Amino acid sequence: MVPSRFRTRLPRAAAITAMVVALGTPVGSASATAIPAATVDGSAPDRSPSVAESRGGGHGQAWSGSWATAPQWPMPSNEWLGPNWSMDGFGGQSVRQVVRLSTGGSHLRIRLSNLYGTMPLRVTGATIAKTGVGAAIRPGTMLPLTFGHAPHATIPPGQTLNSDAVPLSAAPLERLTVTLYFAEPTGPATFHQGGLTTTYRAVGDHRFDNGAEAYAGGTSHSWYYLTGVDVAGGPQAARGAVVAFGDSITDGAISTPDADNRYPDELAERLVAAGKPIGVLNAGINGNMVLTDSPCFAGDKGVGRFTRDALDQPGVRAAIVLEGINDIVPSGDIGCGAPPLLTAEQIIEGHRELIRAAHARKIKIIGATLTPIKGNDLYYSVQNEAVRDEVNQWIRSGGEYDAVVDLDRVLADPEDSDAMRPAYAAEDKLHPNDAGMRAMASAINLRIL
Structure with a gap:
């Protein structure tokens, strides 16, 4: 918790300014090499052998990042920056996260990070869709995500993972919703605290729900495990x-x-x-x-x-x-x-x-x-x-x-x-x-x- 002397000394905005109001797990030595760009057709990039990766199918264009966030250590919630779920992680829960692309493409993939995890992260399944209102998604746009052509994946501590490519055409500045389901306990979660975007949580497997009803149980303004969405292809393919x-x-x-x-x-x-x-x-x-x-x-x-x-x-x-x-x-x-x-x-x-x-x-x-x-x-x-x-x-x-x-x-x-x-x-x-x-x-x- 935050010391009371600090809580009473600062108003809310000044507390955000101080930028050190959350007390968390000390930074350790876990590290991972970020996954380098691959091509959509699955040709192998140069990469460190310590990096977990899967490649997707498509038309051979190079990947370009369209949305990203920087991973952080798990840390407790606090009264100024709001609640987050990183310390407890997830188990038997679906996490629905919204991102806005900067560029569009005909194929997409996501990037997941277990950089600061202390145990293997088992992703039971994942979907991607175009965003509706709140936790709802636009009907007819949802696609399952796979990892090495499997619907599930395990990411070792300190490593990252790409999904396979999916043929979902998205426009520049379009919002997408990524839903991850964790059947087993994850342990504390690699996350990004200052997402400033509402993330939703539901008990059970609600990856494929179009509606928002199951996600009424709580929200956070952080992103969890999701660190990137890449695009490739399309009439205005991203130029880097x-x-x-x-x-x-x-x-x-x-x-x-x-x-x-x-x-x-x-x-x-x-x-x-x-x-x-x-x-x-x-x-x-x-x-x-x-x-x-x-x-x-x-x-x-x-x-x-x-x-x-x-x-x-x-x-x-x-x-x-x-x-x-x-x-x-x-x-x-x-x-x-x-x-x-x-x-x-x-x-x-x-x-x-x-x-x-x-x-x-x-x-x-x-x-x-x-x-x-x-x-x-x-x-x-x-x-x-x-x-x-x-x-x-x-x-x-x-x-x-x-x-x-x-x-x-x-x-x-x-x-x-x-x-x-x-x-x-x-x-x-x-x-x-x-x-x-x-x-x-x-x-x-x-x-x-």
Whole structure:
């Protein structure tokens, strides 16, 4: 549980800002190599032998990521970020999850992760369909998913798995519903806490239910085991994907739930409107830091997860990095261990490590300046502002990123450049609201993608 001294000290929005209010299982050494892109016709990609994978049938086009989220350790629920089911996991239950694609295709597959599992994950069965209202799906669109042509699968701890391809044609920005059924106890679940999208749970096997009646027993705003949906084929086949990599601002914290108003969602809408079939994948995690693992809930450090969560995404062609605020302002010890104080030079060297990793894979990497923090009592100080300014000056003028998006200046208040423009700021003065998310996406020159 969250210490009462912390609960009473912060209002709800400020508590989200603090980003360390959930106490969870300490981060261990489990890791997995993300599954590389395969072709729809099942030709074998290069891959690590430790990765569990299945391949599907189709027309031979390469896969491209259309939706993704970054996996996290299981963690307890808390009063600010809402309930989640990760600590208990599932058993004899169906989990129905909704995602919005960024690009369309004639064939789809899903990606599942047991990265932080402590036991084999047995998926009894799964389906995919076009989303109706709430937990309901559109009649006539449901298809069973298979894994290596079997209706069930077992994913060892620390590994990931692709489903086979299914011939379900989906349009850009269309919502899909993935339902997983677990007949046996799963143990604590690899999940993504800040989904900002309603997930539904039902007792028993309700994979094939068109209606929502069985799913009336409880909801969560997190995603469980599901880390990606890939597309291939179709008249406007995706030409690769761009990964938005970062912390809670990328993850969409304080944007409107169930509205897909995160800045990567807004960027996807711009690309669709411009007729550019490029996927946008969100690899943000609330509280994430460039250089420090979080033993509570903010995920593996950016330099540790960048290859897995960004560079290994199917069809990735570019990555946008917006991260470092949480390295400047460690949140202190509330039971998670106190992160170290870092200098601008250390944070810059962390960014350089990300740049080297992207360039080694011939992937374009775009640096985003760190957004304003003045007005937030937990984050702003004269000393912290000096570090933010130094990091931003290097991002702007260092010449090491392939391109730069100056989100600091886009969001800054004309009357006080250290603060966020009131029209763009959420209550905590740190996170952008929906309008701020749109402004961020609008600032990205689509040609650099």
